[in-house]
Amino acid sequence: MITLTAVVCAVGFAGLSRLGYQFLTKDPLAKFDLPLGHLVSIESTAGKRQSEQALKDITKRLRSNPASSSKLSVKQRVPLMREAMENFFAETENQAVSSFTPVDAAGVPAEWVVAPGVDGDNNRRLMYIHGGAFFAGSPRSHRVVTSKLSEITNSSVLSIDYRLMPEFSRRDAVADCSTAYQWLVNNGPQGVGTAAHMLVAGDSAGGNLTLVLLALLRDSGGRMPNAAVTLSPVTDCRFNSPSILSNLSTDVMLKPLASRLAKVPKILLRLGARHMAKDNPSDPLISPLLGDLSNLPPTLVLASHDEILRDDGRRYVNKAVAAGSTAEFIYCMKMPHVWPIFYPDLPEAELAFQQVSAFLNRHC
Numbered sequence: 001m002i003t004l005t006a007v008v009c010a011v012g013f014a015g016l017s018r019l020g021y022q023f024l025t026k027d028p029l030a031k032f033d034l035p036l037g038h039l040v041s042i043e044s045t046a047g048k049r050q051s052e053q054a055l056k057d058i059t060k061r062l063r064s065n066p067a068s069s070s071k072l073s074v075k076q077r078v079p080l081m082r083e084a085m086e087n088f089f090a091e092t093e094n095q096a097v098s099s100f101t102p103v104d105a106a107g108v109p110a111e112w113v114v115a116p117g118v119d120g121d122n123n124r125r126l127m128y129i130h131g132g133a134f135f136a137g138s139p140r141s142h143r144v145v146t147s148k149l150s151e152i153t154n155s156s157v158l159s160i161d162y163r164l165m166p167e168f169s170r171r172d173a174v175a176d177c178s179t180a181y182q183w184l185v186n187n188g189p190q191g192v193g194t195a196a197h198m199l200v201a202g203d204s205a206g207g208n209l210t211l212v213l214l215a216l217l218r219d220s221g222g223r224m225p226n227a228a229v230t231l232s233p234v235t236d237c238r239f240n241s242p243s244i245l246s247n248l249s250t251d252v253m254l255k256p257l258a259s260r261l262a263k264v265p266k267i268l269l270r271l272g273a274r275h276m277a278k279d280n281p282s283d284p285l286i287s288p289l290l291g292d293l294s295n296l297p298p299t300l301v302l303a304s305h306d307e308i309l310r311d312d313g314r315r316y317v318n319k320a321v322a323a324g325s326t327a328e329f330i331y332c333m334k335m336p337h338v339w340p341i342f343y344p345d346l347p348e349a350e351l352a353f354q355q356v357s358a359f360l361n362r363h364c
Contacts, residue, residue: 035318041305041332099114125195126150162176177212203233212288215293215296226364237281300327
């Protein structure tokens with residue numbers, strides 16, 4: 001646990017004073033908590049019993065994972081998280097029939113994921129940024145999602161292996177995403193060639209990096225993707241969204257971590273976030289919700305109604321729409337964090353991919 005003395009020494013009294021002031025003032029983003037008419041709820045038609053049994057099985061597997069223990073320190077949790085994410089979907093991965101080809105994307109390790117029937121030379125490309133709380137995850141851990149996205153978008157997917165914390169900083173991860181994206185614009189599975197159609201997608205931490213990348217491309221004048229998709233993204237790394245606490249008891253996947261955070265005073269939580277990210281969580285490069293959300297490509301955000309990051313996504317979409325950008329928020333009841341990754345076990349996962357396909361068909 002981070003002590004007050006350690007936090008003050010690391011950040012300084014000036015930083016403590018600034019964050020103390022923020023803590024005592026009203027959250028200006030609260031106005032984006034209201035649904036503004038572009039939020040959509042989806043429900044499975046495959047049968048309630050099938051979903052309930054699948055959720056029971058998933059919950060049991062998650063709770064049996066050693067990394068889920070709330071008693072672990074961050075140092076103890078990281079290697080367990082990494083091992084668990086690499087192996088959790090191994091059985092489903094083995095059933096996949098997509099091709100997975102390692103590639104060096106201008107110095108960023110990655111792999112091409114091409115589903116059966118997808119022409120790898122058709123110049124339709126999608127960059128996928130995996131989740132894992134910025135500490136874990138890899139292209140292998142997310143092959144369930146990348147395979148399905150390749151199928152439904154008829155695209156060659158570049159799944160990148162960006163640098164992780166705590167060995168590296170959040171800015172290192174952002175730099176890797178930017179480098180790999182620029183490489184993808186000019187390179188496909190068959191070699192050099194300009195993409196005719198570009199998409200970006202990511203989940204959780206990867207959703208955060210996806211949204212950060214969109215703003216960077218806009219500000220630098222770089223080629224924007226035709227659209228973006230994020231699954232349960234973290235958009236405010238100050239942990240300010242109301243659902244962080246209100247959904248604590250219903251978030252099966254993130255509850256072990258969040259239960260520890262709930263015991264920490266919010267002012268210390270923000271200081272701890274600054275320390276872990278090796279950066280300022282109020283910087284839009286770390287918390288994309290806090291930046292300018294105008295003139296962005298069409299963006300779809302999916303989140304579970306019952307997860308702690310629900311309002312991170314909802315606030316982002318509401319603010320983006322208010323700024324004039326095209327954005328939609330889709331939620332599903334009683335689902336775990338990033339529930340599409342549990343395809344094909346969860347009927348709602350298939351439904352989520354259908355919504356992604358429909359969104360992209362409307363806007364691309």
